[in-house]
Amino acid sequence: MQLIPDKYTNNFKKCRKTKNCILSIIRYSLKNRTFAQKLQIMTAVIIGATGAVGKDLLQLLLNDDTFTEVRALVRKPLSLQHPKLQEHIVNFSEPQQWSPLVVADVAFSCLGTTLKQAGSKERQRQIDVQYNLDFAKAAAANGVKTFMLVSSVGANSHSSNFYLQIKGELEDAVKNLAFSSMNIFQPSVLKRKDSDRVGEKLSISVLNFFNTIGLFRRYQPLSTERLAEAMLTTAKAAQQGVNTFTGNEIHKI
Secondary structure: OOOOOHHHHHHHHHHOOOHHHHHHHHHHHHHOHHHHHHOOOEEEEEEOOOOHHHHHHHHHHHHOOOEEEEEEEEOOOOOOOOOOEEEEEOOOOOHHHHHHHOOOOEEEEOOOOOHHHHOOHHHHHHHHHHHHHHHHHHHHHOOOOEEEEEOOOOOOOOOOOHHHHHHHHHHHHHOOOOOOEEEEEEOOOEEOOOOOOHHHHHHHHHHHHHHHOOOOHHHOOEEHHHHHHHHHHHHHHOOOEEEEEEOHHHHOO
16 A cells, blocks of 8 residues: 555655655645554553463564564563564563663553462462552653553452452552553453363353343453454554543453
8 A cells, every 4th residue: 555645756756855855745744644643653562471462462563563663571581583572581570670671652561360370369469460560660750651451350459359459459559650541451251362271261151141142241251362452452542541441342442
């Protein structure tokens, strides 16, 4: 697809690097907002790129022409190479070491674990709350304007459910940080590629049944790919303020 009509490109060829050429570009961009938008370039920084959502999101960012640089802070090496990718192996327990790396137009926070994987509630809180919060604080301090957070439907810092409680604590904390655009995604059960979790498959089957009869739309299962797509679309829109997307709202993005 040709971004600029021939009458303008012909002028560009004639004027080369002269002022007339620059003026021609300016005139066209002012007349055509779509052209101006297509020239938009952005950079991104992400944590949780080895997880189910983060992995899909990272691939989308690398394939999107809008993003010219993607910086991934990871605990272990990625099995991926790309000219736009900058990989940094970090110890999330030492934010003073990696905080200077959190510089971009958009920060994506996708880091999370389960109680079974973490081994204890204390360790899960450290990963799900502290690491993500340290990342958010570094992003805000370094001037990142747009922040994207993966949370959970039902997140509430006063919940009796430990998982929903820590998700709520994190949401409460990041909402107080100085971002122009704060976007919180609260998916229900996530459908992962090649998942062998019996409980997850059962939950998806039950929720899919209730959704067919119009119940529990807020808890509609969501694929990790679809969540990643919604996050990417929202990041490029950069809607001002604190925006929370739950369940079927994510499907509509």
